Amino acid sequence: MQGAFATTVRRLRLRAGLTQEALSERSGVSVSTIRGMETGKRRNPQLASVRQLASALDLRPAELDELLTAAAGAAERTTIPVPRQLPAPPAPFVGRHDELDRLDAALRSASGAAAPVVITAVAGSGGVGKSWLALHWAHRNADRFPDGQLFVDLRGFSPDGDPMDPAVAVRGFLDALGVDPGRIPVAPHAQAALFRSLVADKRMLLVLDNAADTAQVTSLLPGGHTCTVAVTSRNRLSGLITGHGARHLPVGTLTDTEADELLVARLGSARVETEPSAVAELVGLCGGFPLALSIVAGRAHTHPHLSLADLADELRDGTLDVLDDADPAASLPAVLSLSHRALTAEEAEVFALLAIAPGPDIGLPAAISLTGLGRSRTRAVLRRLEQASLVDQDAAGRYRMHDLIRRYAATAHHLADTTRETALRRVLDFYTHTAYAADRLLDSHRDPIELAPPLPACRPQPLPDIPAAMEWFDTEHRNLLAAQRTAVAHAFHHTSWQLAWALYDFHYRRGHRHDQLGVWQIAVDSAGRLPDSGAQILTYRLLGRAHVVLGHHQEAIAAMNRALALSEQQNDRALQAQAHYTLASIWPDGRRALEHARRSLDLYRGLDQPIGEANALNAVGWYAARLGEHDTAREHCRSALALYQQHQDVNGQAQTLDSLGYIDHHSGRHHDAVRHYLQAMSLYRDLDNTYETADTLDRLGHTHAALGHRDRALDVWRQARNLYRRQGRDQEAKQVDRQLDALSRGGHPDGAR
Missing domain, CATH: 1.10.8 (Helicase, Ruva Protein; domain 3)
Structure with a gap:
């Protein structure tokens, strides 16, 4: 059966219109030699004879390359040496078990399959260990490639030169395969074709290290379906994945x-x-x-x-x-600088801006405000930085930099002072305005504060409802805390206390008591640097509430007395009412607490602030109940509930239903107490308020215990304990543990709660 070389010789002779005898006479090559070439019997043609034929046939350059390629293929089919080009892998090697397993799985999946060549694109940032991994795996599996292993460093990110021309790599492979230099075609595409011909049916491994992009790799891919290729690159090589079915293998940091x-x-x-x-x-x-x-x-x-x-x-x-x-x-x-050097000016600036953004990660909406580039352009630049392995995108679509890359980015690209400050202001405006709008969803009855308009190109994120607001706060919590610290560092003191204000309801609902205290301690200091007495009063008052939740009564009283004194200096009855309302929650002395609650109620009744009045009514009812004045307590709480219902304040309704449950429990109306507690919990769960849900569950457990509903009491107390533990409320969790233990042993827990 004729091979490619025989077919090529015959076709070129016939095109020239020559018989074998005429070609022999013109070229000086014997007729028997020409006949052996055309029948395939001469499998190892002499290069001199081939060149004599080429001269006699007056071939064009492309035809000459075709003839030489066919001749080389015929000759090397029986003489290809087995190349062993893998360099020694960097030692020692640790970890990477998942990555090694995925490389093994890719190889197993192709065994015996008539599929295209198996390609794995190993991607990751400079210095993360891609070559380390690829070479370790290649040496570990060298025996699975009996026809040899080829290796080339494509120098895609070299400190001392440009990326290697793929033609140079092909020529190196031909040399490794033992091709006589005289048989190598001139044209690069013909050399690549010869390379593919030589390895088409071989079981070989090709390691293409440090590729710059897909274009540098494609001409190095073998034909057939028996070879395996491992490509490492700092870029994601999406074209290789899309166009050649490469398996993407991201390489991250070590544990x-x-x-x-x-x-x-x-x-x-x-x-x-x-x-x-x-x-x-x-x-x-x-x-x-x-x-x-x-x-x-x-x-x-x-x-x-x-x-x-x-x-x-x-x-x-x-x-x-x-x-x-x-x-x-x-x-x-130096390693990171090579990736940085490949960025455009716009990409380099965004890279530097990401380094100064507050928090450990950033979502696309915040990044849009940080860069000021708009949605589509910001997404495109982030995608390029991700492809360059300078940022990572997680499953939730959020972008993150390794801390060391972030340190490098902060100094690698010079940002003008105005560019840096404007970008920071935009992203801080994004967090502040989005958090403020989210808080308004959580409690639309809360007295609003006034924010300055966001800077141009800042795009706060719209949120449709309470679940979306709580999800956004959960996702962005660490970034919001970092944003407040960044605001302080740059003397943006309005932003500092306004972020604390916007976080208040989220912290309360999630039971983030220590974070609540931390942001208000910062907020008090920031407000004190502003000529805004209203901000100072508000921050002291909410600092007091944060202290009391943690049981810091002396600190709480000091903060609240400061808020009350400032509000009295301003002769502001509303601020005084708020201060007395908060003071009621601080005093461990029930009588003093009730006095402050009544004073708050008196002030609110003259202000036409129905929600504030309802808050004070509920407070009077609660503290009266704590003193055993159940009729007075029930009357005030029912009035509070009516006001809350009239003005559709769901959180206020939940708090008052809980108060009524407490009053019912302590006045012997246990079935009414269960009903009120369940109603309160239903509303708290609608509000995603796990902090108050835990307290109501605890109180409901006492009522079930009083009714002899042992299993129900155990169930709700376990739920309460789990919530307390998640919120870091260790004392409350331990108390519930004692109650569970007592009930489990057949005792009767104290029903006074």
């Missing part, structure tokens, strides 16, 4: 355990065990970045006089100097 293992392997267990706290800090500061850990280990090894604590001190100062080195391969800033 803390794996990072520990790497340091032990590099430094020895004795040195690591000598300074466990320093090792833990180094692991945390390096954030699982293999190159960073290796650089630290290298410094510790070459400078044995330095303790690991000394190295941690250097790394802790916020710069990357300790991870820098004259050798680019041993310098994290």
Whole structure:
């Protein structure tokens, strides 16, 4: 059966209109040789004879390349050496079990299948260990590729030159496959075709390291379905995934355990065990970045006089100097700079802006305000940064930078002061205005505050309802806390206390008591720096409430007395009413608490503020009930409930129903108490208010116990305990544990709650 070479010789001869004898006479090649070439009997044609034929046939360059490629293919089919080009993998190797399993699975899935070549695109940021992983896996599986392993560093992110031309890589592969230089075609596309021909039926592994983009890789992909290709790149190579069916394998950072293992392997267990706290800090500061850990280990090894604590001190100062080195391969800033260099000016600016954004991550809506570029452009730039492995996008669509990359980004691109400050103001306006609107959804009856309009190009996120508002607060909570700290650092004091105000209801509903205290301590200081007595009174009052929830009664009283004194100086009856209302919740002395509640009610009744009046009515009812004045308590609470219902204040209704349940329980109306508690919990759950739900569950348990409903009491107390634990309310959880224990042992818990 004729091969490609025989077919090519015959076709070119016939095109020239020559018989075998005429071609022999013109070229000087014997007729028997030409006949052997055309019948396929001469499987290893001599290069000199091929060139004589080419000259006699007067071939064009493309035809000459075709003839040489066919001749090389015929010759090398029996003479291809087995290349073993894999370089030694960096040692030691730790972890990466999931990634290795996925590479193994990709290889297994292609076994025996008539499918295209198996390609795995290993992507991750510079220094995260992509080549480390690919080479370790390749050596571990070398015996599965009996026809050889080819390797090339494509230098896609080289510190000392441009990415390698794919034609150079192809030529290198042809050399590795033993092709006689004289048989190699001139045209790059013909060389690539020859390469594909040579490996088409081989079981070979190709490791294409440090690819810049898909275009650099495509001409290096073998034909057939027996080869396996592993490509590493800082870019995601989406074209390779889409156009060639490559399997995407993202490579992230090491776990803390794996990072520990790497340091032990590099430094020895004795040195690591000598300074466990320093090792833990180094692991945390390096954030699982293999190159960073290796650089630290290298410094510790070459400078044995330095303790690991000394190295941690250097790394802790916020710069990357300790991870820098004259050798680019041993310098994290140098490695990252190569990715940064590939960015456009716009991408580099957004990269730097992301580094100054408050919080550990950022969603697209906040990023739009940060950049000021609009939705589609911001999304496109973020996608490019993600493809470059400079940011990661999680399953929820949020973007995050590794801490070390963030440190680098903060200094890698110079931002003009006006650009930096304007971007910060926009993103802080985004968080403040979105949080304010979300809080208005949670409690539309709360006295509003006035915000300045957001800066141009700031786009606060619209939220449709209470569940959406609570979900947004849950997602953005850490960023909102960071936004307040950023506002203080830049002396944006209005933003600082307004963020605390906007977080109030969310913190209350979720039981974030310590965060509530923290934001109001900051808010009081910020308000004190402003010529705004109203802000000062409000922040002191809400600081007092935050203290009392944590049982800090003296601090709460001091803050509330300050708020009351300021409101009296301003002769503001509404602020005085609010101050007395809060003071009622502070005093452990029931009589003093009731006095403040009554004073608050008197002030509100002259202000035409029905919700404030309802709050005070409920407070009077609650503290009267605590003193055993049940008729007075029930009367005030029923009046409060009517006002809340009239003005559709759901949270107020829930609080008052809980108060009525407490009054019923302590006046012996246990079935009415159960009904009121269940109604209160239904409303609290609609409001996603887990803090008050826990308290009402606790009180409901006492009523069930009083009715002899042991199983129901156990059930609701377990629910209450679980909520208390989630909220960090340890004392309340322990008290419920005691109640559960007493009831489980057949006792009768105190029903006074």
